[in-house]
Amino acid sequence: MHLYENPPTRSQRAKWVLEELEIDYTSHILDPMQGDLNAAARRAGQPLGAVPVLKTDQYTIFESVAIVLQLIDEHPEKKLAPPVGSPERAPYYQWSIFAGTEMDPPIMMFFDNTMRPLEFMHTPGAAYDAGLAARGRSDFITRAEILSNALEGSDYLLGTDFSGADILIGHSCFMATHIGLPIGDYPVLEAYYARLQQRPAYLRAYGG
Template identity: 30%
Template sequence: MTDPNRITLYYSPQSRATGTRVLLEELGAPYDLHVLNMKAGEQRQGAYLAINPLGKVPAIRHGDALVTEQVAITIYLGDLFPQAGLTPALDDPLRGPYLRWIAYYGASFEPALIDKFMQREPAPITQSPYADYDTMLGALEAQLSKGPYLLGERMTAADVLWGVAFSWTMMFGIVPKKDVFVRYAERMTSRPAFQRINAADDEMAAQHAAAAVG
């Protein structure tokens, strides 16, 4: 009998989908991978564009529900497996801040990072979705300094999203290696779930690279 809670994760190694897979592991969620070789351009082929017209991962399917966008996926999965304790309930005072900082990732952090990476001038502060880069990052630094997690003493699904994000962006030099960011990223990436997926990603990425060359 098929498990109605089983998730299909549309996936490529060493991409934004890595954080979603780590979250699934942290939640103890049953899932299957639908792997796309992005080096071979599989994410731009018709079969996957029918899943996500933007040709991006992650995406998940759960029963009849198809969910794209990393922020939406994080919220959806956390709520789907409340027994894991990584999601504040609707009547929990932390629910609002939890949603705030997950949304902040997609609405402010990502646009700021892309402008920074592309060395583009941001929009005027009154039109910019993130004010300016230093202000955007300063708000995160202030929040994380209350630590050890984004919402203080309690780890949530938001920390999986942000921990992986800080690890990658500091590695590529887009986010400065400030002590508070480094400690936070290390706290999250030292967890067994991240370690398992990181090792699996390395192996899968090497296979994809070899297949693309071949």
């Protein structure tokens, strides 16, 4: 397998699941400081010119959430997801999709309007917008509280068992911490993220 990545971005979700599943892969770092990440990612198969992209012998796949869900389904023996059609699969889908659709947008809105290098924006003349940064922060806080409430009394999103949903939301926690969003205001969420950070596969994906 070939993973096209640019640490530490959403490509780390793909790397983390590859590490959890102990799959052999070759990493290809696409670093925008060293070359044209967008062109290289498009060549690898991501039509928006973004990472991650995963190439296997049988298919090429992009979208970090899809990569995590697909690889986990290919390895049911690793038990990182409840069986398809089981009642436990419902919260697994719910939190996995919540990561991509509810966590990523406010985090990226905040990042794009506070610290993303302007030369990497795709809009000519792009500038930071303090109003959008504040909206990203506020939307993040709403969602951090929801996660915190859901995790009250549980080690993981599905209760006692670590799953792919934790990889997906765990990356949201990484990204929030990395860019200064206030995860520390939510001790339950902070403790959950600390638990995830103990995992050897997490440390291999995020470089410890």
